[in-house]
Amino acid sequence: MENLTARTPLKQPIVFELEGFYVPPGYGPLFFFLALLTYTVTLLGNGVVMWVIVTDKNLHRPMFVMVCNLVVCDLLGSTAVLPRLMMHFLMGQKAIAYLPAVTQAFSVHSYGAAIQTILAVMAYDRYIAVCEPLRYHDIMTPTRLHCCCGLAWFISVLLVFILFTFHVNVPLCGRTIRHVYCTNRAILTLGCIPTPISNIYGLAMSWSLNTAVFLIIALSYIKILSVCLKQGRSDRSVRIKAFQTCATHLVVYLLYQIPIVINIMLYRFPSVSRSIQKFFGILIFACTPLANPFIYGIVTKDIRNSVKKRFATRAHHKH
Template identity: 65%
Template structure:
């Protein structure tokens, strides 16, 4: 019997082996396993600093212990004689001492392997092919999960596509609010299209490999979607603020040129911020291939870097905090002012309050829905007990739930949009008949 244990520290690892009946097979297998693990994870194991300490408690020594070899190099042995128990039963006064004396009759071997924890700088060369960790799919469930992902993607395409087409075709909807809704629908399509098709291939064909350029592109689109949603919703909040609080000056303030400028600014701001974020990938050597996620992201790729990336980390945190805080302040200020004005004016005319609610409620619901989805993602990683599949599922909610529900929210609450959709569908049905 051979009882062994591996103890890991920050800079070194210890293997403890308790050998009985001269059976060292499990002990030596553990040494080989550690050596293989170090090679696989690009850790430099310095055999010159490794020591094997041998403490022998047996009454009779049976020759010198065989030498341990690591990477074809001999490990230095340090022999420490152990105390002898001449008469086991004479030594044992209690059951604890009896257990101790029985253990003293075996050989105790320890290998101390000091690892410098230095990553071997062997950067990958182009073309780099990553492998997404993806979901752990039980046998037989892949087709079902594929159809779920396909259904979610079809709902997103159909809902957002219909809203965009109706707004484009109906000239009565060529107003600032609906044009901004159109931009939001395009943004939702961007986020879902960046992830769901590759996720379907993962479920259907087990496809997990992705080359460097598509990986960067996917991460860029996902991050752009995350920022653009917030900037577009902030622009929509400002539009509603002007419409409710400055109704007489609305058309002079929200001119066509200014409307397109605001929409362009929302997209340009998102694109520039994410372009700067991904510019830190330039000249960063990568030493790993496995991305621990369902889709590619900035952090998922840089986690494979051979060197630390503190500038990217700091920029990412500052950018995330600035965008989230800035858009929240603008949205909160706009809707608080709208609520204040509508309550004051609603005392004289209740229709004003009702109209303000109908125009502002969809935007508030969409913003809250997006923030709740992001909050679930963040909170899920604070619970280590959750399975990796559940965490990964929560991490893709923000690119599935808001894009699927947003068209429904605007279609149900916005009377003009709902009427136009019904009108367009009815006209198409009549033409076919």
């Protein structure tokens, strides 16, 4: 029926319908509980990391300020997707108005862009710390640190804002968004007219951003490992410390990239179930934000010790 009226612009107010997941009868509460558990642990884990970094003056250093920015980014991504997914599981709610749909799509794309730019800045910071240790505090001053973090967010939001300007004059004819959450591409697919400029810009933006971030991280690692191999001959602890620093950052980067790569590959195979495609699309907003605070909390000794100290102090005061 929708194809027959595909050329008829929708009347205001515009309300979309998310295709969502197929939920077998009786399994809605179980899926809701799993999504709620994931979101709750994500909020608690990231909240604890942010609380510790903000309140512990010993952690007011560039590396931890960047981790705090990463926490904000993770909270943006998970909050953009998981609460509405829980409503879908619990109440079967699929309808979403135009403004919330665009807001969700903007948040989804901003998360995807910001997490990459922040990880690029973190790679640069680690490069300076390992390769220029004597000049580190002169190079990574508080002003430069805040400029780097601010620039990471500014570039991400600006690129996404330009992407969404293509929505302004596009009349929409379809209602069904064939995904679990809204994206720019999913909304423009419902347009009454083709949008080649948006497609070209979106592809160019994605390719350029991914390539630039990959090159920054790869070149930083190559330089760090080169320095470590030279210094490691006389000091094995230097090599181990640098390896741990790189490994933590690399795990976070791969944890975000792998679901994206798998998701892109799955869409190239029409025989793959759409539920599987949607599942890997959700992992981007559930797995990475859930795992990041635990990765940094377990591997980073300063954060781990600060958390133990804070909770030990509170337990002591209670007794």
